[in-house]
Amino acid sequence: MSKLKNDLFLRASKRKEVERTPIWIxxxxxxxxxxxxxxxxxxxxITMCKTPELxxxxxxxxxxxxxxxxxxxxxxxxxxxxxxxxxxxxxxxKGPQFPKPIxxxxxxxxxxxxxxxxxxxxxxxxxxxxxxALDNRVPLIGFSGAPWTLLTYMVEGGGSKSFSEVKxxxxxxxxxxxxxxxxxxxxxxxxxxxxxxMGCNAVQIFDTWAGILTQDDYEEFxxxxxxxxxxxxxxxxxxxxxxxxxxxSRYGRLAKIGADSIGLDWNSDIGKVRERIGNxxxxxxxxxxxxxxxxxxxxRSEVKKILKSFGKGSGHVFNLGHGILPDVNxxxxxxxxxxxxxxxxxxx
Amino acid sequence: MSKLKNDLFLRASKRKEVERTPIWIxxxxxxxxxxxxxxxxxxxxITMCKTPELxxxxxxxxxxxxxxxxxxxxxxxxxxxxxxxxxxxxxxxKGPQFPKPIxxxxxxxxxxxxxxxxxxxxxxxxxxxxxxALDNRVPLIGFSGAPWTLLTYMVEGGGSKSFSEVKxxxxxxxxxxxxxxxxxxxxxxxxxxxxxxMGCNAVQIFDTWAGILTQDDYEEFxxxxxxxxxxxxxxxxxxxxxxxxxxxSRYGRLAKIGADSIGLDWNSDIGKVRERIGNxxxxxxxxxxxxxxxxxxxxRSEVKKILKSFGKGSGHVFNLGHGILPDVNxxxxxxxxxxxxxxxxxxx
Numbered sequence: 215m216s217k218l219k220n221d222l223f224l225r226a227s228k229r230k231e232v233e234r235t236p237i238w239i240x241x242x243x244x245x246x247x248x249x250x251x252x253x254x255x256x257x258x259x260i261t262m263c264k265t266p267e268l269x270x271x272x273x274x275x276x277x278x279x280x281x282x283x284x285x286x287x288x289x290x291x292x293x294x295x296x297x298x299x300x301x302x303x304x305x306x307x308k309g310p311q312f313p314k315p316i317x318x319x320x321x322x323x324x325x326x327x328x329x330x331x332x333x334x335x336x337x338x339x340x341x342x343x344x345x346x347a348l349d350n351r352v353p354l355i356g357f358s359g360a361p362w363t364l365l366t367y368m369v370e371g372g373g374s375k376s377f378s379e380v381k382x383x384x385x386x387x388x389x390x391x392x393x394x395x396x397x398x399x400x401x402x403x404x405x406x407x408x409x410x411x412m413g414c415n416a417v418q419i420f421d422t423w424a425g426i427l428t429q430d431d432y433e434e435f436x437x438x439x440x441x442x443x444x445x446x447x448x449x450x451x452x453x454x455x456x457x458x459x460x461x462x463s464r465y466g467r468l469a470k471i472g473a474d475s476i477g478l479d480w481n482s483d484i485g486k487v488r489e490r491i492g493n494x495x496x497x498x499x500x501x502x503x504x505x506x507x508x509x510x511x512x513x514r515s516e517v518k519k520i521l522k523s524f525g526k527g528s529g530h531v532f533n534l535g536h537g538i539l540p541d542v543n544x545x546x547x548x549x550x551x552x553x554x555x556x557x558x559x560x561x562x
Numbered sequence: 563m564s565k566l567k568n569d570l571f572l573r574a575s576k577r578k579e580v581e582r583t584p585i586w587i588x589x590x591x592x593x594x595x596x597x598x599x600x601x602x603x604x605x606x607x608i609t610m611c612k613t614p615e616l617x618x619x620x621x622x623x624x625x626x627x628x629x630x631x632x633x634x635x636x637x638x639x640x641x642x643x644x645x646x647x648x649x650x651x652x653x654x655x656k657g658p659q660f661p662k663p664i665x666x667x668x669x670x671x672x673x674x675x676x677x678x679x680x681x682x683x684x685x686x687x688x689x690x691x692x693x694x695a696l697d698n699r700v701p702l703i704g705f706s707g708a709p710w711t712l713l714t715y716m717v718e719g720g721g722s723k724s725f726s727e728v729k730x731x732x733x734x735x736x737x738x739x740x741x742x743x744x745x746x747x748x749x750x751x752x753x754x755x756x757x758x759x760m761g762c763n764a765v766q767i768f769d770t771w772a773g774i775l776t777q778d779d780y781e782e783f784x785x786x787x788x789x790x791x792x793x794x795x796x797x798x799x800x801x802x803x804x805x806x807x808x809x810x811s812r813y814g815r816l817a818k819i820g821a822d823s824i825g826l827d828w829n830s831d832i833g834k835v836r837e838r839i840g841n842x843x844x845x846x847x848x849x850x851x852x853x854x855x856x857x858x859x860x861x862r863s864e865v866k867k868i869l870k871s872f873g874k875g876s877g878h879v880f881n882l883g884h885g886i887l888p889d890v891n892x893x894x895x896x897x898x899x900x901x902x903x904x905x906x907x908x909x910x
Contacts, residue, residue, distance in 0.1 A: 376887055378852065385856030428828055428850050430867075460829070462810040480776055481808070502776045504726065508733030519778075539724050 220352045223284040224415060227453035227475045227496050229529040235521065235558035236283035237551055238355070241537030242276035243288045247544055249275050259304045263290050269340035270347045277352055279544065280551050284353050284416070287344060287409075289337060291359030291420055294401055295368050297333035299326045308372065315371030317379065322394050328401040330408035337405075341412040353416055356409030360421035360456075361398040361443070362436035365391065368398075377426050384435055391435060399439045403446040410452055418455040418477070419443065425460015432461070437471065444472035455498055459536065469494040480535030485523035496529040501550075503534045506542040510549045517553040526561050568700050571632040572763060575801035575823045575844050577877040583869065583906035584631035585899055586703070589885030590624035591636045595892055597623050607652045611638050617688035618695045625700055627892065628899045632701050632764070635692060635757075637685060639707030639768055642749055643716050645681035647674045656720065663719030665727065670742050676749040678756035685753075689760040701764055704757030708769035708804075709746040709791070710784035713739065716746075725774050732783055739783060747787045751794040758800055766803040766825070767791065773808015780809070785819065792820035803846055807884065817842040828883030833871035844877040849898075851882045854890040858897045865901040874909050 218224070222236035244250060250272050254262065262268045273288045292310050296302040303311045316322055331338060344354060359367075367373075369380040384391045406417045424436055436458075444454055457477030458468070468476050469491050476491070478484055478499035488497060505516045517532075524530045532554045538547060566572070570584035592598055598620050602610065610616045621636045640658050644650040651659050664670055679686060692702060707715075715721075717728040732739045754765045772784055784806075792802055805825030806816070816824050817839050824839070826832055826847035836845060853864045865880075872878045880902045886895060 376852070378855065378887060378889060381850075381852030382855040385853065385860055425829060429831055431850075462829070463831070463834075481773060481810070483777055483811070486811075502729075502779075504724070504729030505733065507726065507730040512733055539726060541726060 217350050218353055218415070219350055220283055223531060224353050224451070224453060226528055226531045227416060227455065227498070228451075229474075229493070229496050232528050232562055233559070234555055234562055235530050235532050237532035237554040238282045238284040238286065239276070239280070239538050239547065239550075240286075240534055242280065242282060242286065242547075243272040244538055245540035246538055246542045246547065247275055247279065249279065259290070260302070262288070263293060264336045266336060266339035266343045269337075270343035273340075273344045273354075274347045277348065280548050282352070282551055284355055285344065285348055286355040286357060286418070287337070287341060287414065289340070289357070291357070291364065291422075292367060293334060293337065294328070294359060294364055294398065294405060297328045297330075298397070298401060299324055300368060310367065311372045312368060313371070315379070316368045316394065317383075319390055322390060322397075325394065325397055327397075328404065330405045334405060334408070338408060338412050341409060341414060345413045354414050355416045355418055355455075356406065356414035357418040357420060358402045358406055360419050360424070360436065360458075361395045361402060361439040362427070363421050363423045364398050364402075365395055365435075366423045366426075368394070377423070384431065395435065395439050399443055403443045406443070407446075407448050410447070410449060414452065416453045416455065417447070417449075418457060419473075421456065421458040421461075423460075424458035429464065432464075433467075437467070441471045453496075457498070465491040475531065477533070478535060482535075483523060484520055484530070485525060488524060488529075493529070496531060497524065498531040498533050500533070500535040503536050503539050503542075506534075506538065506546045506550065510546065513546060513550055514553045514557070517550065518557050521554070521558050521561055524561070528562065532558070565698050566701055566763070567698055568631055571879060572701050572799070572801060574876055574879045575764060575803065575846070576799075577822075577841070577844050580876050580910055581907070582903055582910055583878050583880050585880035585902040586630045586632040586634065587624070587628070587886050587895065587898075588634075588882055590628065590630060590634065590895075591620040592886055593888035594886055594890045594895065595623055595627065597627065607638070608650070610636070611641060612684045614684060614687035614691045617685075618691035621688075621692045621702075622695045625696065628896050630700070630899055632703055633692065633696055634703040634705060634766070635685070635689060635762065637688070637705070639705070639712065639770075640715060641682060641685065642676070642707060642712055642746065642753060645676045645678075646745070646749060647672055648716060658715065659720045660716060661719070663727070664716045664742065665731075667738055670738060670745075673742065673745055675745070676752065678753045682753060682756070686756060686760050689757060689762060693761045702762050703764045703766055703803075704754065704762035705766040705768060706750045706754055708767050708772070708784065708806075709743045709750060709787040710775070711769050711771045712746050712750075713743055713783075714771045714774075716742070725771070732779065743783065743787050747791055751791045754791070755794075755796050758795070758797060762800065764801045764803065765795070765797075766805060767821075769804065769806040769809075771808075772806035777812065780812075781815075785815070788821075789819045801844075805846070813839040823879065825881070826883060830883075831871060832868055832878070833873060836872060836877075841877070844879060845872065846879040846881050848881070848883040851884050851887050851890075854882075854886065854894045854898065858894065861894060861898055862901045862905070865898065866905050869902070869906050869909055872909070876910065880906070
């Protein structure tokens with residue numbers, strides 16, 4: 215940790231003293247950057263994920279361009295199901311697709327255990343090259359999808375509006391759902407441990423579809439597996455972040471799953487969450503990504519509002535409440551980073 | 563009210579004593595019913611909305627088939643923008659579309675005031691025919707979209723994932739957004755008043771996209787207009803229901819907007835909401851619609867859980883937390899209605 219020139223993100227995620235609030239942006243290596251689109255023109259999305267040189271190039275871009283306080287390894291949450299043996303395609307207009315989704319015991323039997331250094335060697339190589347390119351400027355975050363969120367894609371076969379198929383599975387064959395979630399959890403634990411071993415300074419678990427479950431089902435099909443994964447991580451000082459999109463309650467429970475930091479989407483009032491969750495975990499978030507469409511003075515006032523809502527003291531990592539949108543003006547993203555740096559000093 | 567053979571829904575919505583908890587189902591006149599699909603084969607969706615005989619036929623179907631405690635007039639929230647002059651098409655694979663969305667002052671100027679007895683005469687005729695067909699068996703609910711939700715469709719031109727266009731408008735040209743919201747609010751108020759005058763026994767305002775706004779923006783662009791509409795309604799005994807999907811906080815505020823009843827989606831714990839919102843309003847909801855994919859014993863246990871969570875006393879109208887899904891087995895919907903009737907007696 216000490217070798218890093220800027221470790222603000224790591225300190226804030228562990229609720230240690232910082233001079234100002236650190237910031238990074240979900241999907242900061244993304245289509246809104248012309249520099250990213252230039253790389254993307256040379257290779258399709260999956261090829262990019264699997265080419266360590268390109269991974270390093272786009273991961274470092276937002277550090278150079280926006281001057282954010284952390285890098286997040288360019289990848290996709292669906293590399294795990296692919297490594298488990300599922301054929302995976304990315305159709306620009308439709309998003310990620312699994313042409314042969316998992317619907318029964320037969321399908322589930324086909325899922326293979328994953329050795330992250332074999333099936334996901336390209337990710338490990340990407341980490342190595344990215345670490346070299348970053349040269350200890352900022353910490354590198356590695357991420358994974360949470361088991362529940364991965365299960366939804368694996369069963370639906372892609373994105374969904376009503377999530378009918380995965381809901382049918384958990385209600386009609388919960389045993390099957392649990393057996394797949396179990397397998398995914400093992401793969402995710404090994405994957406994140408390998409990322410840490412390869413030098414990632416923090417890990418984030420994305421539970422994008424947490425919000426479609428009832429509160430009891432969220433505990434049974436999502437949270438218990440996240441807790442299990444976290445307890446299986448061989449972390450020393452590396453913070454663990456859990457981002458349950460669409461969850462706006464159960465903060466007492468979330469404070470106890472073993473994560474150092476909880477990501478919030480933009481429907482939460484970060485100050486009220488801090489009050490309820492207490493001083494047990496750090497919070498990451500939570501500006502509405504569409505605020506970046508607004509003029510710069512509106513972006514600044516939103517930054518001030520969120521910083522004020524969180525209040526004095528450490529334990530806040532600024533971020534958006536969801537990924538940055540592809541048609542955002544990069545100048546607005548730069549301004550956001552600058553505003554957080556300027557406006558947050560007085561809270562520390 | 564007194565002429566109705568079954569007024570349980572009206573009494574519960576006003577927190578008056580009932581013998582058991584009433585139930586109706588959002589989108590109960592819908593594609594999951596073979597009887598509905600038979601009508602739908604004869605006419606496309608928009609034609610159905612505009613043909614009073616067909617409106618009456620499909621509105622009454624779930625009363626005959628499921629034996630629910632209220633009817634809701636078959637219609638669509640987008641009849642308002644269409645009445646304001648926007649061309650509207652329904653594409654089966656893409657959902658509702660406005661080929662010429664509102665993006666600037668010029669576009670907004672084209673929006674016309676609405677006389678519900680002229681532009682929406684077909685709805686009024688539909689109410690008349692439905693009332694005749696219902697023959698006072700159960701109350702008839704009339705509904706409208708909330709101004710914010712209607713604005714999203716009018717500006718996006720259809721459904722959306724990131725709602726970029728409407729967000730750009732509220733952040734870059736809030737004045738324009740407010741002027742359109744103002745016009746929509748006038749149209750919705752007159753529309754709901756006409757529905758009440760024609761004999762609707764209750765009105766529900768659907769705010770399907772409430773949950774995409776930050777808390778401050780929700781107040782500014784959504785809630786203040788709903789409050790204004792409610793204060794302009796010429797209701798005598800007719801309950802007013804507001805359903806802000808995706809809102810899981812601000813219950814104190816929601817209790818004060820003038821609605822008799824607040825609809826909850828399935829991410830809320832109805833018992834906890836009742837605790838926080840106090841005894842000021844009734845609550846409607848909130849079973850996960852996908853539970854209807856489960857075996858009947860699981861449906862029954864979910865019904866019991868929700869009834870127990872709400873607890874003793876009046877002020878609960880059972881419903882799903884969102885519309886019933888098109889591939890649900892109608893036998894399961896029937897079972898749900900039966901279970902609510904059986905299991906709720908002991909709470910009254």
